[in-house]
Amino acid sequence: MCIFSQNNMNIEMHSIKTNGSDAATHLMTAAAGNGDGHAYRCPRTAETKGLLGAQHNGHNGETTPSGRVAAYASPRGESAMCRVKKELREVVFWKVRLWMVVVMLFIVVVAIVLISLAVCAAIHEDADEKFDRSTFRIPRLFNGSFSLPGLVFTQDLLMGSSNESQALASVLQSKLTGLYASSPALGRYFSKAEIYSLRNGSVIAEYQLTFLMPEEHEERLRSFTLSREMVYNVLRQFLCDQEDHASGPFYIDPVSLKLF
Structure with missing residues (x-):
């Protein structure tokens, strides 16, 4: 053991x-x-x-979390800004500093641009806007008709002297006058619009348009600017752009428009 x-x-x-x-x-x-x-x-x-x-020693014993890069990034950025500020404060001549020169140059450039625009607007002349209306003496007439489906025909409309007939004619004439007078192409030549008849068929209004032309451009105007197609298309486009509803009393049916 x-x-x-x-x-x-x-x-x-x-x-x-x-x-x-x-x-x-x-x-x-x-x-x-x-x-x-x-x-x-x-x-x-x-x-x-x-x-x-x-x-610890870089900032009097305080710890910098971002390390050496953060410790040196801020002084470099501040030194660049300081250099720019110092350069802007430099005296160019007498008591004028560089920043003053920059501001004055900016103001001068803006002033030159504004003056140039004002001068161009003042001296610009549109040749088409220079015309003597007193020379527009040769009449150019167009007749036509259109219907107002929103109105009910009455016997008073047959009488041109009745209040109802005159009131309706005045509204329609104002509508045609405002259209052609404001037309860029036809406005200078437009003279008047007249409703000379109201008849049955809902209500059918017959109208006449009068334009005046200068003698020197008569042939060209008849062929182009004051041609039947041009006058008709201006009125037809206006009727197609109407904001009134089809049931409105003064709504003009574009399909019913006639011009000759």
Whole structure:
């Protein structure tokens, strides 16, 4: 029994020694592979302390979260602005500074542009706007008719002297006069519009348009500007653009328009 216990103790002690030897061997191998353990770790520690020290010492002991880049970015930006301000404050001559010169140049440029626009507007003359209306003596007449489906015909409309007939004729004449007088192409030549008859068929109004032409351009005006097609198309477009509803009393049916 004693011999067995002693052997067991020897075995256990041998195991412990073997484990200790393995641990020592492992430490020595790690040290041999990485070099001196202290020599390997110290530079990293020193570098970290150096960076921390730089961060603390850069702003009187306060830590800068953004690092060295943030510490130097602001002074560079401020120095550029300072240079610009300093240059603008430089005296060009006498007591005039550079910023004053820049402002004066801007004001002069704006003034030149405004004066140029005013002069161009004053001297610009449209040749088409220069005409003597007293020379417009040759009449150009057009007759036609249209219907007003929103009106109910009465016997009073047959009598040109009745109040109802005169009131309706006045409204329609004003409508035609306003249309042709405001026309860019025909306005200068337009003289008058007249409703000379109202008859049955819903209500059919017969009208006459009078234009005056200068003698020197009579042929050209008859062929183009005051042609039947031009006068008809202006009135037809106006009727198509009416804002009144079809049931309105003064609505003119574009389809019923006639001009000859």
